[in-house]
Amino acid sequence: GSGWDESHWSDSNEYMNKEELDSVAPDNPVLLRRVDGHLDCVNTRALKILNLPVDTVGYEVVDGEPTGVLKEDAVEAAAELLEPSVEEFAAGITTATKIAHRLGVTSIQDAQVDGRMLKAYRSLNQAGELNIRASLMLTTDYLDELATLGLGAGFGDDMLQLGPLKVFSDGSIGAGTAAISEPYLDNPRELGLMMWEKDDLERIVFKAHESDIQLAVHAIGDRAIDLVLDCFERANSQQMKVLRHRIEHAEMLSDEQIARMKKLNIIASMQPNFVGQWGLAGGMYDHRLGRERTMRMNPFASVIENGVPLVFGSDCMPFDPLYGIHSAVNAPYPLQRIPPEQALRAYTIGGAYASFEDAKKGTLEVGKLADLVMLDGNPFNEPQGIKDMSVEMTILDGKIVYEKS
Numbered sequence: 001g002s003g004w005d006e007s008h009w010s011d012s013n014e015y016m017n018k019e020e021l022d023s024v025a026p027d028n029p030v031l032l033r034r035v036d037g038h039l040d041c042v043n044t045r046a047l048k049i050l051n052l053p054v055d056t057v058g059y060e061v062v063d064g065e066p067t068g069v070l071k072e073d074a075v076e077a078a079a080e081l082l083e084p085s086v087e088e089f090a091a092g093i094t095t096a097t098k099i100a101h102r103l104g105v106t107s108i109q110d111a112q113v114d115g116r117m118l119k120a121y122r123s124l125n126q127a128g129e130l131n132i133r134a135s136l137m138l139t140t141d142y143l144d145e146l147a148t149l150g151l152g153a154g155f156g157d158d159m160l161q162l163g164p165l166k167v168f169s170d171g172s173i174g175a176g177t178a179a180i181s182e183p184y185l186d187n188p189r190e191l192g193l194m195m196w197e198k199d200d201l202e203r204i205v206f207k208a209h210e211s212d213i214q215l216a217v218h219a220i221g222d223r224a225i226d227l228v229l230d231c232f233e234r235a236n237s238q239q240m241k242v243l244r245h246r247i248e249h250a251e252m253l254s255d256e257q258i259a260r261m262k263k264l265n266i267i268a269s270m271q272p273n274f275v276g277q278w279g280l281a282g283g284m285y286d287h288r289l290g291r292e293r294t295m296r297m298n299p300f301a302s303v304i305e306n307g308v309p310l311v312f313g314s315d316c317m318p319f320d321p322l323y324g325i326h327s328a329v330n331a332p333y334p335l336q337r338i339p340p341e342q343a344l345r346a347y348t349i350g351g352a353y354a355s356f357e358d359a360k361k362g363t364l365e366v367g368k369l370a371d372l373v374m375l376d377g378n379p380f381n382e383p384q385g386i387k388d389m390s391v392e393m394t395i396l397d398g399k400i401v402y403e404k405s
């Protein structure tokens with residue numbers, strides 16, 4: 001299972017340990033993935049089946065005993081063992097597409113795609129059954145192959161194309177693994193995790209940049225964002241190129257970092273829904289980072305003001321763009337709050353710009369693709385009610401793909 005978020009639990013905000021899971025499921029293996037995908041809670045039976053090496057990064061052991069909490073590398077190792085087949089992926093894409101249409105989504109950028117998932121997308125597209133425009137971000141494992149083949153963002157057709165290469169630089173605030181410069185409030189010895197040694201991250205960024213491969217680097221904590229910007233800076237100083245490189249999430253973004261992004265032409269690819277999910281008073285950010293840092297998280301207004309391209313996406317937490325737009329428009333702190341027009345732009349033309357498709361979609365214009373959505377309310381007139389609005393109709397390529405019954 002997946003999708004849980006301890007910050008929404010009323011009795012305790014602790015992760016589940018294996019004893020708790022054993023008490024409800026003594027015989028069957030149980031693996032429950034946190035909403036952000038950076039942490040699993042598993043029971044004893046699942047630990048036995050997974051049989052991960054104890055020295056795997058993120059395999060939590062206390063007093064010589066695994067706790068049942070897996071983070072980062074341990075999560076990836078578990079995911080590999082549970083990998084679905086191409087057919088199962090294809091069925092999943094079809095199901096998710098129906099949800100997307102109901103939420104008014106006609107294009108997605110799928111992060112963290114591997115060869116098997118690409119095959120599933122491609123088989124649906126060839127059969128004329130891919131009903132959503134997808135830009136696929138391959139995982140870092142494919143860097144060498146992409147460079148050798150000369151492939152990168154934009155390769156494909158109007159339905160399916162390659163996007164940037166997705167690179168992880170750190171974890172998440174919720175898992176306590178985002179790399180930050182001052183310790184977590186709820187864990188004063190913790191500064192989070194960097195996924196790569198500095199030299200290795202630099203090597204990846206240099207190679208991609210040199211090979212004209214757009215990068216989407218996941219960086220959430222300020223320490224991670226700094227390191228990623230250092231890499232971009234050095235890559236650009238060797239050869240100045242505008243490849244629309246992106247920092248994904250950029251939750252803990254300072255003014256100084258925004259200025260550096262502007263100078264380096266880096267896109268801020270952010271999630272407005274995170275403010276609604278975790279940034280409100282008493283929420284997860286408050287709990288883990290304290291109010292002062294919370295107030296400066298996800299500074300959408302500063303990003304726009306300083307001329308850095310802002311792109312909104314949901315990271316599926318939750319998927320609903322209206323919830324995200326609502327969260328940015330009604331955000332609690334001034335650095336985050338933006339008018340409906342800006343939020344809508346970030347969610348439409350912003351996304352198209354980030355995938356090199358702004359010439360063909362993202363605005364309603366003659367000659368552009370006929371992808372549009374009709375809402376049952378007007379976000380400009382009722383900004384406080386955006387999250388309660390719903391989609392009346394979704395049109396993809398001129399055809400109605402969803403109509404509210």
Ligand SMILES: [Zn+2]
Nearest residue numbers: 111218248249
């Ligand atoms: Zn990410």
